[in-house]
Amino acid sequence: MACNPVDAPAVGPGQGSRMTGRNSRLLSLVLFAALVLPGPAHAAALHADLLDAAGQPLADAVISLNGPLDASQAPPPALMDQRDKQFQPHVLAVRTGTLVSFPNSDDIRHQVYSFSPAKRFELRLYQGTPSEPVLFDKPGLVVLGCNIHDWMLGYIYVTDDPWFAVSDENGRAAIAGLPAGRYAVTLWHPGNPQLLPQAAGELQVQGQTLSQRFTLASSGPAEPPAPPAPSAFGEAFRKAAEDAAQ
Numbered sequence: 001m002a003c004n005p006v007d008a009p010a011v012g013p014g015q016g017s018r019m020t021g022r023n024s025r026l027l028s029l030v031l032f033a034a035l036v037l038p039g040p041a042h043a044a045a046l047h048a049d050l051l052d053a054a055g056q057p058l059a060d061a062v063i064s065l066n067g068p069l070d071a072s073q074a075p076p077p078a079l080m081d082q083r084d085k086q087f088q089p090h091v092l093a094v095r096t097g098t099l100v101s102f103p104n105s106d107d108i109r110h111q112v113y114s115f116s117p118a119k120r121f122e123l124r125l126y127q128g129t130p131s132e133p134v135l136f137d138k139p140g141l142v143v144l145g146c147n148i149h150d151w152m153l154g155y156i157y158v159t160d161d162p163w164f165a166v167s168d169e170n171g172r173a174a175i176a177g178l179p180a181g182r183y184a185v186t187l188w189h190p191g192n193p194q195l196l197p198q199a200a201g202e203l204q205v206q207g208q209t210l211s212q213r214f215t216l217a218s219s220g221p222a223e224p225p226a227p228p229a230p231s232a233f234g235e236a237f238r239k240a241a242e243d244a245a246q
């Protein structure tokens with residue numbers, strides 16, 4: 001790292017003034033950023049109500065916005081948990097380039113996999129948190145399954161859009177910190193028959209909080225399938241499968 005001043009081998013009498021020059025350059029960069037980049041005072045929030053075709057609130061729907069600024073920093077890591085033999089959350093939205101960890105909060109083992117073109121992977125049968133998170137480096141939909149529990153179904157929606165949110169059980173999704181500008185809106189929900197994202201027009205943001213309704217082409221709420229009721233045969237079969245996999 002020859003360009004790093006800390007590693008520079010020569011410490012001469014000129015260093016003091018060099019550092020001062022560097023500091024003043026840094027200061028002007030900070031001032032430039034403060035003048036050019038939109039501050040919190042100009043940032044707006046979007047409160048979206050996501051509804052199905054019948055006007056009912058849709059949980060686990062994704063809204064994403066493509067707008068005036070690209071997010072250049074690496075996206076923060078994300079979590080897809082496994083709890084009570086379900087993926088938790090049912091739908092996780094992340095930006096392309098996100099590292100996702102798959103902790104297992106159950107006291108049994110899971111074997112998570114996906115055959116989706118956006119990310120094919122398999123985590124060997126495990127308990128606790130696997131050491132390596134998985135990098136989601138292509139936009140697209142990643143459908144998750146578990147080799148031990150057939151009903152386990154989860155979705156990771158990977159988007160290039162810098163702003164996105166997943167709706168809660170009331171169909172509400174909030175996105176904060178939006179600079180003023182025009183945004184292209186995209187919606188997605190696992191109840192969509194083709195699992196395809198849906199363009200939803202443009203949004204003009206001007207520094208105020210916006211409340212807006214969006215209707216998704218959806219066949220209705222997509223509840224995660226429930227674990228099958230335990231039966232003597234089913235339990236014995238499951239145990240045999242788990243033992244065989246060990």
Ligand SMILES: [Cu+2]
Pocket residue numbers: 085109110111146147148149152
């Ligand atoms: Cu499982």
